[in-house]
Amino acid sequence: MTYKTTKPKNNYLSFLRSFKFWFIFLSTSFIFAGGAYFYKTLLSVLGASAIIVVIYIFPMTYLAIFHIGVLLKKWRLVIIGLCLSIAIIIVMGVLPPLKSFGNTGESLGGTLSIILAREPFYWNQYNYSNWHWAQAFLRIIIILGIGSFIVTPKRVASIGTFLFRNLIQNTKRVKGIYNLVSISKLKILDSIAKTKVNKTTNQQIIPERKHPKIDYIDEEPSHPKPINFEETLDVWNDDPKVKRKKAPINDYSSVINFNWQYPDLNLLETAPIHGINYKELEETSILIEKSLEQHGIEVTVDSDYVKSGPTVTMYGLKPGWKGNSQSGGQRVRVDAILNREKDLALALASPSIRFEAPVPGESVVGIEVPNKEPEKVTMRSIIDMDEWKKFQKESALPVPLGIGTGGNPIMCDLARMPHTLIAGSTGSGKSVCMNSIITGLTISLDPTQVRLVMLDPKRVELTPYQGIPHLYTDVVVDTERAVTILRSMVEEMMSRFKLLEEAGVKNIASYNAKTNQRMPYLVVLVDELADLMLTAAGEVERLLVRLAQLGRATGVHLVVATQRPSVDVVTGLIKANFPSRISFSVMSQIDSRTILDTPGAEKLLGRGDMLYMPVDRSKPYRVQGIFLSDREIEAIVGHWKSQSGPDLPELVVTNNTNHTPxxxxxxxxxxxxxxxxxxxxxxxxxxxxxxxxxxxxxxxxxxxxxxxxxxxxxxxxxxxxxxxxxx
Missing domain, CATH: 1.10.10.10 (Winged helix-like DNA-binding domain superfamily/Winged helix DNA-binding domain)
Structure with missing residues (x-):
């Protein structure tokens, strides 16, 4: 019996001719070619999640075409792989981008990961809270839970039932323990109160209520003085029928232990920040370089010095060379770049651009170009940042101002400024800035730490704060009474100097640390200086200068605003004693020089766009101010009004109108x-x-x-x- 012998086939040639090889080859080529051609688009949409997408989709497509039976048989692994891939992409949506990877978006996983991890609660690495992180990881748990339920529904259902029963049982146990502790605490307090009443002689029957702790410093410990509950009730009684006594002047010892409740941050609005449009940044950079090149000026826009803010973006220009730099070429002059301001504004189709030459601490010329879509800045977006929490602990009078051109929060401490002058035309955001200063103080400090004196000749800007416990006196709207209030503030300041002298200290911080008394800071806010200067220019100027010269040591700080920064309103004496300045959009360069001693404020965009020059800086910051809505102000004011706290000391107003200087x-x-x-x-x-x-x-x-x-x-x-x- 004979057998036919056949030559073994060449496995390599058969695999080369097979359809599988061509599928793998063409798919791989298509992926690499498409990735190279659409590199920027894929990097923006997918980011690093493209690796996860390719790793999952490519094998699944191969099995679906050539081994559909295996794919259907192992469907559980397909579901688990899909859920794990989505979970990893969600994790990438939480992480910030990596510049070394080439991803310059808002997350490591691109737009796809942002949609899966953040929508519809938009946030980024500059504006987020613990809730945003929690809901992102909750989505991961939900995705993995759904996949596990599809693969093994019975086991997941039994585990869920077991956890739910244990949760109910533990809740009942905790509630029972809490009730037992509450009942025991009430019985102990009741027995202590009865013991005190039995030991006290010749006292009236008083209702059982919590009384404040009162310390007696000058008394002998062996003979304690009995507490006069009548006087205590006069101060702390919340019943409007009971006539309460006024708190002593400059005496906060009876109210310092009151538990003030600070406003909930959920009362403030959170505005979505749309992030940075990197395509717009790249197009503008190229346009700036080409526009200056057409005028014979060689510059390059350094991407490391491109800083995007809510309203404007600063581009750092590095001057080039005329000729070869190695053979003795000449560097492009900075003045040549500055002289092309109008040409650049025309090329960029921008209403106004502003130069900063040079940028402080950098060897570049800064040009600020308005964004096509400006973003709204809210107080909540700054308060949720870690920088604010750290600054709040280190400052005596912390105030959030806005977001700078680099996306960084700009904050100030009124105690270090120590007096601030604000100017801006109508509608530029001056009064909104005053509201943000007041709200920033009231959400961080209680009435025993800061008291406010508000002078509002316009009668509509500061009157909504009437009735909050932080007010040292009612909101003043009459210009003649405003002069009287300023005169009373000078007398208050001098009386504080006597207290500092008696205590042997130099300033208010040392007084509060050394003594057992509390001396709160006093912030005087004037919304319109021009109206006061029209009433009594000489008297108002003298009183403001007096307060500014001596007020820092006693904790008196001034915030004065005006919409007409002319020399007859903002006099030389006032400018010399108000070192910190904030300028919004003004009408002319003369007004900008009056308030800032430098031009630039006439080129601002309005609607909160400002230049902030603190006392320790020679050049101003460009800041987008906070927008505070009427609803937010009403919520904060309503919170403080709802607290029936004790009576607080009030400003002693001098009623002598014939007072002469x-x-x-x-x-x-x-x-x-x-x-x-x-x-x-x-x-x-x-x-x-x-x-x-x-x-x-x-x-x-x-x-x-x-x-x-x-x-x-x-x-x-x-x-x-x-x-x-x-x-």
Whole structure:
């Protein structure tokens, strides 16, 4: 019996000719070619999650075409792989992008991971909370739970039932223990209260309620003084029928132990931040380089110095060379770049651009270009940041201002500023900034830490805060009463200096640390300085300068705003004593120089766009201010009004409207005044020009002396252009 012998087939040639090889080869080629051509799009959409997508889809496609039976038989592994892939992509959506990988989006996994991990609660690495992280990982648990239920429904159902029963049993046990502890605590407190009542003699029957802890410092420990519950009830009683006594002046010892409840941060709105449009940044960078190149200026936009903010983006320009730099070429001058401001604005189709040359601490020329879609900045977006929490612990009067051009939060401490001047035209965001300062103080500090004095001649901006316990006096809307309040603040400041002198300390921080008393900070807010200057310019200027010069040590800080920063409103004395400045959009470069001593504020965009120049910086920050809605203000004010706290000390207002300045009283005993009286006795008539010539003084001093002589009855009333008769 014979057998036919056949030559063994060449396995390599048969595999080469097979359809499987061509499928693998063409698929791999298509993936690499498409990835190279659509690199930026795939990197933006998928990011690092493209690796997970390829690892899962490629084998599944191969099995679906050539081994469908195996795919159907191992369907459980397919479901588990799908759920694990989605879970990994969600984790990538939580992680920040890696520049070394080439991903410059908002997450490691691109847009796909953002949709799976964050939508519809939009957030990024600059604006997030614990809730955002929790809901992302909750999605991972849900995805894995659904996959496990599909694969093994009975086992998952039994595990869920077991966990649910244990949860109910543990909840009942915890509730029973809590009730037992509460009942025991009430019985112990009741027995202690009855023991105290039995030991106390000659006292009235008082209702059982919690009383504050009162310390007696000057008493001997062997003979404790009995507590006068009547006086305690007068201070702490919440019943409106009971007539309460006013708290002592500058005495916070009876209210320092009250448990003030701070506002819930959920009362503030969280605005979605749409992130950075990297395509727009790249297009603008190329356009800037080409526009300057057309005018013979060689520059390069360094991507490391491109900083995007909510309203504007700063591009860092590095000047190039004219000729070869190694053979002695000349560097492009900075002035040549600055002179092309209008050409750049035309090429970028931008209403205004602003240069910063050079950028502080960097060897680049900064150009600020407005974003096509500006973003809204809310107070919640800053308060949720870790930088704010750290700054709040280190500062005495923390205030959030907004977001800078680099996306970083800008905050200030009013105690270090120490006085702030705010200017801006109508609708630029000046009053909203005042509201954000007030709200920032009230959500961080209680009324025993800061008291507010508000002067609002416009009658509508600060009056919503009427009734909050932080107010040291009612919101003042009358300009004449505002002058009286400022005069009372000067007297309050001088009385605080006496307390510091008696305690042997230099400032309010040392006083609060050394003594057992509490001296709160005082923040005076003036919404419109121009209206006050129209009423009594000299008196208002003198009082503001007096408070600014001496107020820092006693904890008195001023925040003054005006929409007309002219030299007759913002005088030289006021500017010299208000080192910190905030300027919103103004009408002209002259106004910008008046408030900031530098141009630039006339190019701002409005709607909260500001230049902030603190006391320790020579050049201002570009900041997008916080937008605070009326609903948020009403919620914060309503929270503080709802607390029926104790009576707080109030500002002692000086009602003497005929008060004369200290300068006038000093002139009454001045030697010049005595010489003016002697001169009047030797004359029948007396004029200001005669006082100028004989006493060798200027016109303002001579005019004040003439007013003094008229007040004392030495000279009579004069007519215009004629000397006054000597009486």
């Amino acid at each position: 200290d300068i006038t009283s000093e002139l009454s005993t001045d030697s010049l005044y005595e010489r003016a009286v002697e001169l009047a006795e030797s004359q029948r008539t007396l004029s200001v020009s005669l006082l100028q010539r004989r006493l060798r003084i200027g016109y303002p001093r001579a005019a004040r002396l003439m007013d003094e002589l008229e007040d004392t009855g030495i000279v009579g009333q004069g007519e215009a252009g004629k000397p006054r008769p000597v009486l």
